[in-house]
Amino acid sequence: MKPAPFEYVRIDHPDELSALLTEHGPEAAVLAGGQSLMPILNLRLRRPRVLLDLSRCRALHDLTPTSGGLQIGAAVTQATVLSWPRLAHQVPLLALALPHVGNPQIRSRGTLCGSLAHAHPQAELPLCLAALDGEIVLRSQRGERRIAAADFFIAAQKTACRPDEYIAQAHIPCQSIDEGSAFLEVAVRVTGQAQVACAAIAGPHRLRLAVLAGQATPQVHDYPLLPEADLRDQLDIIARSLALSCASADDDAYRRQLVVSLGLNALKQAQRARDRRAAVDAQIMEHRR
Amino acid sequence: MKRWKQSELVPVQVELNGVQRRGLCEPRVLLSDFLRDTLGATGTHVGCETGECGACTIRVDGVAQRSCLTLAVQADGRCIETVEGLAQADGSLCELQHALRERFALQCGFCIPGILMTCAEMLKRRPLPEDEQIPGLLAGHLCRCTGYTDLLAAVRHTVAEVRRREAAHPASAPSVGVHDA
Numbered sequence A: 001m002k003p004a005p006f007e008y009v010r011i012d013h014p015d016e017l018s019a020l021l022t023e024h025g026p027e028a029a030v031l032a033g034g035q036s037l038m039p040i041l042n043l044r045l046r047r048p049r050v051l052l053d054l055s056r057c058r059a060l061h062d063l064t065p066t067s068g069g070l071q072i073g074a075a076v077t078q079a080t081v082l083s084w085p086r087l088a089h090q091v092p093l094l095a096l097a098l099p100h101v102g103n104p105q106i107r108s109r110g111t112l113c114g115s116l117a118h119a120h121p122q123a124e125l126p127l128c129l130a131a132l133d134g135e136i137v138l139r140s141q142r143g144e145r146r147i148a149a150a151d152f153f154i155a156a157q158k159t160a161c162r163p164d165e166y167i168a169q170a171h172i173p174c175q176s177i178d179e180g181s182a183f184l185e186v187a188v189r190v191t192g193q194a195q196v197a198c199a200a201i202a203g204p205h206r207l208r209l210a211v212l213a214g215q216a217t218p219q220v221h222d223y224p225l226l227p228e229a230d231l232r233d234q235l236d237i238i239a240r241s242l243a244l245s246c247a248s249a250d251d252d253a254y255r256r257q258l259v260v261s262l263g264l265n266a267l268k269q270a271q272r273a274r275d276r277r278a279a280v281d282a283q284i285m286e287h288r289r
Numbered sequence B: 001m002k003r004w005k006q007s008e009l010v011p012v013q014v015e016l017n018g019v020q021r022r023g024l025c026e027p028r029v030l031l032s033d034f035l036r037d038t039l040g041a042t043g044t045h046v047g048c049e050t051g052e053c054g055a056c057t058i059r060v061d062g063v064a065q066r067s068c069l070t071l072a073v074q075a076d077g078r079c080i081e082t083v084e085g086l087a088q089a090d091g092s093l094c095e096l097q098h099a100l101r102e103r104f105a106l107q108c109g110f111c112i113p114g115i116l117m118t119c120a121e122m123l124k125r126r127p128l129p130e131d132e133q134i135p136g137l138l139a140g141h142l143c144r145c146t147g148y149t150d151l152l153a154a155v156r157h158t159v160a161e162v163r164r165r166e167a168a169h170p171a172s173a174p175s176v177g178v179h180d181a
Helices: A014-027 A037-042 A078-082 A092-100 A112-118 A124-131 A228-241 A249-288 B031-038 B095-102 B112-125 B131-137 B148-168
Strands: A007-010 A028-031 A050-053 A063-065 A069-073 A135-140 A143-148 A153-155 A166-173 A180-187 A194-202 A206-212 A219-224 B002-004 B010-016 B019-025 B057-060 B063-066 B079-081
Touching: A014 A028, A014 A050, A014 A135, A014 A166, A028 A037, A069 A112, A078 A092, A078 A112, A092 A124, A092 A180, A092 A194, A112 A124, A112 A166, A124 A180, A124 A194, A124 A206, A124 A219, A180 A249, A194 A249, A206 A228, A206 A249, A219 A228, A228 A249, B010 B031, B019 B031, B057 B112, B063 B112, B095 B112, B095 B148, B112 B131, B112 B148, B131 B148
Parallel strands: A007 A050, A028 A050, B010 B079
Antiparallel strands: A007 B002, A063 A069, A069 A166, A135 A143, A135 A166, A180 A194, A194 A206, A206 A219, B010 B019, B057 B063, B057 B079
């Protein structure tokens, strides 16, 4: 199990990457952290003629807080994002989800954008990007375009990224201070792929649940503030409508059951987190008075 | 920009356990194979080559990662630590290795080089982890002999030793006995 031969290019400047992608198109593969691509190359599931390594391209290493959110460059590792000191405050959902991505040794090289590019149906980061209304900046010699998560993930491991484009950065909006978040996952191995994962965001007037359960792309559901029994009904609808292809009927039934129980727990946890945050805010206001 | 053709032999230089080493390899050669086959450092084991098993874990610039998911050309100029670098220069084992031997925590030994490198890094970063954090150290590793219990006991023993030493000499900074290369 070794990669098939390829030409290797170490990219120093983003313009070189755009030019080479225009030249080679689908015969090229972009290498960032390699934690999704290298297993694919080792198993020879892909045999690119040219490998474009952007991991030493300084311009793509920026993690920049903007007025509305967080800009994460193509070469920024998951470990770097997780260790950003304000992550838990600004994007709590991501802070809760990232520890479920691979394990520390994988996160130390794996990039956030790389996981989005790979778009594995059982990966946590595409689910989070969808739940957070994140955007992806695609760049080519033709220019730059910004695309919403909902339009980016087309099918399992298939995205809107064209052969001459690469993901230059991901943009993740900051969560509002009056929101609470939760991320729950069940996997056979703690560090393995999720069987079911649920990302929940609870605001003062609405609830959001993103579900990963083996379907091709992340699914996001929005609800008003409903009582638990009604939420359970909604989750039953999601669970029944899942088009699953599990190895056995037992697996299938188990996964549907997980969707209901994890989804409900995630929504409850997110609401509790929201209420805790509101209580702390009220205390601070009281203290100031 | 640097560009190498598929059959070209690329010069790769790394600092391996404190010693500058140089070798030639094709761009497609994995770092794990470069270490073993080109540099002869066979302490690093190769298991699944998909990142699942963790046997090939090494430290690159101090950070634990999978050498089977890295190309040798990507490691050019980096500082690499493998299991061969854990023992002292006189051959005496580091505290963690010693604990593994004392606790009979090795069975076939295949997974051990990777597990040692992960634990060494984690304990260096956080010499006194909470007890419930210790099983998490092994989350990225598979032991085919299922010897996790004794491995965890060895890590706990190492942590307890550090804690004991720290209590005896509170002035000195905690050290896990994993010396710096």
